[in-house]
Amino acid sequence: MTEPSPLSAWESFYLLIGTAAAALTGLQFVVIAFIGQEQAEDAVGLREETLAAFGTPTVVHFGSALLLSALLSAPWPSLEAAGLTVALTGVAGLAYAAIVVARTRRQRGYQPVLEDWIWHAILPVIAYLMAAVAGLFTVRHHPDAGMFSLAAGTLLLLFIGIHNAWDTASYVAVRRTRERQPQPTPAESDAPAA
Template sequence: MPQLAAWDSFYVIVGSAAGALIGLQFVVMTLVAARPSLRVAEAGAAFATPTIIHFGTALLLSALLRVPWQSIIPAAACWGLIGLCGVAYALVVARRMRRQNVYQPEFEDWLFHALLPLAAYATLAISAFAVPSRTREALFGVGSAALLLLFIGIHNAWDSTSYHVFSYKRDADDERS
């Protein structure tokens, strides 16, 4: 399909990055699990799981847009459904963040775990409806949403890893004192 042909390299790069980062996140979580902390496990559903979901969504979008569709409408329906499910999931994550009492989220946490994912998934949903009249702009919406989810995942993975490292170091220092 000619509308998606120009996007081939973009989705190969985004999809490959998302797939590799999913694997890396699993390695990091495995290493962190070797020294479990009860307070960290409680916040996992609010902070760790969404990172894998965002990477997985970027990977899924990249795969869907590489499918040789006969028309862009089925692809738009798929990414629109993903966007609507993502909006619902972003609201669930925000509720989980508010309910957990292990960690007090700061503005940056709300931005990267709730607001930006909500914006990315809403962009996907809106782009699906824009396809019939504004195909080019809709494709830019999907591309920006996939890239935003990838960068959100990178930020959140780094943030979570550094949190675990520094909280472990602080706990070890406290034990030595």
């Protein structure tokens, strides 16, 4: 009788994470399309470089959570094969995180603050690093620790996506509200307060 794979105990977890990541990815597409339409109507124009630095990574993080969930739900013939595939996903994520940092530094549409660097640069590196390390080392040598590390990294990617999607939506909403408020005329702005 063969011993059950440690992956089978995680099926419900990855089903939940994968479903959430897929749904939120679709919602992010709708939000970006809506923002683009509104900005085109307002003649503001959505800067591609800013979208590449802040919008696209959010979809990639949701997609990575979905991919990891799918990989860890697959009927792998061995834990080593699953670990190698997850490690490659983590390494690809690290490479992408480096590209995002470069895009963020290059774009001129928005000046990132500390919170942006944490959520758009530091935390994604941590999440992808967790996947790479867990896939390479701990899944094979310490399956329980490896599975919890992968779960934490995957969940972190989901939370990064949620935070960044909300941050983008709220930033645009506040900005649109400010742009639509009537601006005082020069005579009104020079008038003394009553």
